[in-house]
Amino acid sequence: MTTLLGTVPASQHTQAGHPENAIRVMAIMALLEREGVLADLERIEPRLAANEQLIQVHGLRLIQRVRRASEMGGGNLDADTYTTVASFEQACLAAGTVCAIIDDVMIGRATNGLALIRPPGHHAEAERVGGFCLFNNIAIAARQAQVVHQAERIAIIDYDVHHGNGTQAIFYEDPSVLFISLHMHHPFFYPGSGGLNEIGAGPGRGLTLNVPFEPGAGDQCYSLAYREIIKPRIELFSPDLILVSAGFDAHWADPLAAASLSLTGYAKLNQNIVDLAATLCQDRLVVVLEGGYHLQALSFGVLNAIHALTGRDAVDDPLGEAIQPEPDITNLLSNLQYLHLPS
Numbered sequence: 001m002t003t004l005l006g007t008v009p010a011s012q013h014t015q016a017g018h019p020e021n022a023i024r025v026m027a028i029m030a031l032l033e034r035e036g037v038l039a040d041l042e043r044i045e046p047r048l049a050a051n052e053q054l055i056q057v058h059g060l061r062l063i064q065r066v067r068r069a070s071e072m073g074g075g076n077l078d079a080d081t082y083t084t085v086a087s088f089e090q091a092c093l094a095a096g097t098v099c100a101i102i103d104d105v106m107i108g109r110a111t112n113g114l115a116l117i118r119p120p121g122h123h124a125e126a127e128r129v130g131g132f133c134l135f136n137n138i139a140i141a142a143r144q145a146q147v148v149h150q151a152e153r154i155a156i157i158d159y160d161v162h163h164g165n166g167t168q169a170i171f172y173e174d175p176s177v178l179f180i181s182l183h184m185h186h187p188f189f190y191p192g193s194g195g196l197n198e199i200g201a202g203p204g205r206g207l208t209l210n211v212p213f214e215p216g217a218g219d220q221c222y223s224l225a226y227r228e229i230i231k232p233r234i235e236l237f238s239p240d241l242i243l244v245s246a247g248f249d250a251h252w253a254d255p256l257a258a259a260s261l262s263l264t265g266y267a268k269l270n271q272n273i274v275d276l277a278a279t280l281c282q283d284r285l286v287v288v289l290e291g292g293y294h295l296q297a298l299s300f301g302v303l304n305a306i307h308a309l310t311g312r313d314a315v316d317d318p319l320g321e322a323i324q325p326e327p328d329i330t331n332l333l334s335n336l337q338y339l340h341l342p343s
């Protein structure tokens with residue numbers, strides 16, 4: 001059993017005072033080193049994505065826009081998405097490193113893998129950057145698995161607290177990708193999309209599954225939604241590969257959101273996904289970092305994900321559980337059941 005680790009801290013893609021900065025991956029790596037788990041992982045050399053890999057997902061205009069911004073020394077591309085002189089290269093390195101992990105998992109040289117990369121990707125659409133994201137790493141990874149390794153069906157689970165609007169838009173009409181997003185949904189919460197009735201279109205109808213939680217959703221809500229909706233829907237789809245957009249900003253301590261997952265809740269979710277990959281697709285699973293802005297929640301979230309990926313029965317939770325009660329999701333679950341699991 002081999003678990004790959006690819007890391008792109010992107011130390012030159014960072015902006016003072018911005019929550020999505022280089023300290024994030026550095027803090028994770030410091031904890032992994034302290035906990036002694038790096039020896040259980042096989043490190044993979046970071047690699048630049050080629051233009052042919054980027055254009056499987058993005059239009060040339062967007063790629064040029066990011067490249068030019070970096071050539072000009074950097075600058076903001078929208079209200080909260082910045083670039084620096086190094087951003088184009090670092091974004092190519094992030095996407096390319098995930099693709100390299102995909103290659104090894106798809107040919108069976110590795111069991112599964114984890115990409116600790118920045119900038120994150122799930123808000124980037126084919127022609128639009130956004131929400132701290134330049135290139136959509138997980139979408140590029142999915143296309144790598146399809147184009148190079150002939151994967152037919154890919155399930156993407158996005159548990160970042162923000163809706164994965166970019167990934168949803170890219171695969172909205174695509175019958176080969178089941179996109180599932182669990183997120184906090186509120187008119188004033190970024191990006192505002194991801195409602196129950198966004199279910200895909202054309203040949204992709206029914207293959208976008210949004211689980212829009214009210215603020216306060218935590219361990220119970222996530223575990224119920226997983227058991228009642230997500231697991232049976234993925235089983236029906238029967239993927240060749242599972243990808244995870246792993247955002248740790250649904251933790252109760254995160255400063256950017258108001259969900260209530262604990263580290264233990266996150267760990268269970270990851271363990272469930274590892275078990276599902278074992279049952280459905282010969283363990284093929286690649287976990288890709290998205291958000292997470294409370295450094296301790298982020299670092300321990302990743303540490304527990306590594307425990308699950310490497311088959312170690314351990315959970316480290318120094319932060320404990322949230323104290324507020326969780327919302328009732330009975331109606332949400334029956335609506336999801338009706339939309340996605342008709343009997």
Ligand SMILES: [Zn+2]
Pocket residue numbers: 160161162247249290291292
């Ligand atoms: Zn997020």
